[in-house]
Amino acid sequence: MQNKKTxxxxxxxTAIGKTALSIKLANHFSTEIISADSRQFYKExxxxxxxxxxxxxxxxxxxxxxxxxxxEDYNVGSFEKDAIQLLGDLFKVNPVIIMVGGSxxxxxxxxxxxxxxxxxxxxxxxxxxxDYEKHGIKFIQEELKQKDPAYYTRVDLQNHHxxxxxxxxxxxxxxxxxxxxxxxxKTREFKTIFIGLQADRQLVYKxxxxxxxxxxxxxxxxxxxxLLPHKTLNALQTVGYKELFNYFEGRATKEExxxxxxxxxxxxxxxxxxWFRKNERINWFDFxxxxxxxxxxxxxxxxxxxx
Numbered sequence: 224m225q226n227k228k229t230x231x232x233x234x235x236x237t238a239i240g241k242t243a244l245s246i247k248l249a250n251h252f253s254t255e256i257i258s259a260d261s262r263q264f265y266k267e268x269x270x271x272x273x274x275x276x277x278x279x280x281x282x283x284x285x286x287x288x289x290x291x292x293x294x295e296d297y298n299v300g301s302f303e304k305d306a307i308q309l310l311g312d313l314f315k316v317n318p319v320i321i322m323v324g325g326s327x328x329x330x331x332x333x334x335x336x337x338x339x340x341x342x343x344x345x346x347x348x349x350x351x352x353x354d355y356e357k358h359g360i361k362f363i364q365e366e367l368k369q370k371d372p373a374y375y376t377r378v379d380l381q382n383h384h385x386x387x388x389x390x391x392x393x394x395x396x397x398x399x400x401x402x403x404x405x406x407x408x409k410t411r412e413f414k415t416i417f418i419g420l421q422a423d424r425q426l427v428y429k430x431x432x433x434x435x436x437x438x439x440x441x442x443x444x445x446x447x448x449x450l451l452p453h454k455t456l457n458a459l460q461t462v463g464y465k466e467l468f469n470y471f472e473g474r475a476t477k478e479e480x481x482x483x484x485x486x487x488x489x490x491x492x493x494x495x496x497x498w499f500r501k502n503e504r505i506n507w508f509d510f511x512x513x514x515x516x517x518x519x520x521x522x523x524x525x526x527x528x529x530x
Contacts, residue, residue, distance in 0.1 A: 226318040227414060227527065228413035229319050229414045230320050230322055231252075231416050232259075232323075232330060233323040233418045234323075234502075235510070236325060236496055237431065237434075239421070239427060240420055240510050241324070244517065246279055247514035248514065248518065251518050254319050256322070257313075258286065258287045259329045260329075261299070261326040261328075264290060264458075265292060271438060273438070287302070302329055303332035307411075311412075319525070327498035335408035336409030338403055343391040347394050352387065355383060360381070366393075371393055416521055416524050416525070417505040420507075420509075435463075439481060462487045462491055466483040467480050469483075
């Protein structure tokens with residue numbers, strides 16, 4: 224008997240310890256890691272995205288870590304296609320693969336598949352971005368509320384990329400964005416075991432603050448300064464960089480920028496928590512739980528093939 228193809232998916236808020244656990248699990252199962260952290264794809268963004276250290280990358284083979292450049296147009300649809308293709312190859316060698324990350328949408332794309340939306344013209348996209356630049360986020364939030372009240376209650380309203388994407392479809396199709404959201408997941412050839420790490424919110428926030436301070440000590444300021452000429456690229460609309468861009472351009476003091484990074488990262492962690500709590504398949508563990516206990520839990524859950 225052998226294990227069926229199984230994807231072990233490790234989730235949780237930023238700075239909770241997902242990377243360390245994933246490496247221990249990968250070593251135990253003699254397997255490889257797929258990163259589902261959309262901030263870690265880009266090779267120019269190292270310190271501010273908390274990519275695994277060189278020693279961690281050497282300990283286990285990682286995929287989708289600094290494999291792209293900020294000048295490439297890479298999105299969740301591209302990731303779904305690439306990750307599914309890679310999984311097909313990896314499962315030929317090992318029935319157990321680890322996936323780790325805090326980007327809920329990217330994880331769902333691999334596990335359940337993406338919804339399929341109609342193409343949107345460049346004219347509509349440009350017009351919407353102009354409206355956002357001219358009138359601000361409240362303007363596009365209000366339009367979404369009017370055109371798709373159902374999605375308005377579900378979406379992260381502070382994520383202007385998500386709001387704009389929904390409005391693109393609303394404007395182009397004269398239909399609510401939510402009408403294109405499917406109710407059934409795609410069929411995958413593997414099973415998934417979700418492992419979630421959690422901690423008291425204030426403890427998570429403390430870990431975030433400490434991580435930001437560490438990033439600054441490691442050279443985040445210089446890294447961001449080198450990327451300033453490319454600040455309009457989509458990849459750089461990321462916490463840890465956009466706040467420092469404001470500092471470089473005189474819209475904030477250094478201290479204010481650092482505090483904004485901490486505040487916005489805490490907000491991001493809160494949104495992550497909201498997203499993952501909706502997934503009833505996640506098996507939650509305190510972040511201090513020994514890896515051996517998590518491994519025992521997984522081994523008891525692994526589906527067995529009769530072949």
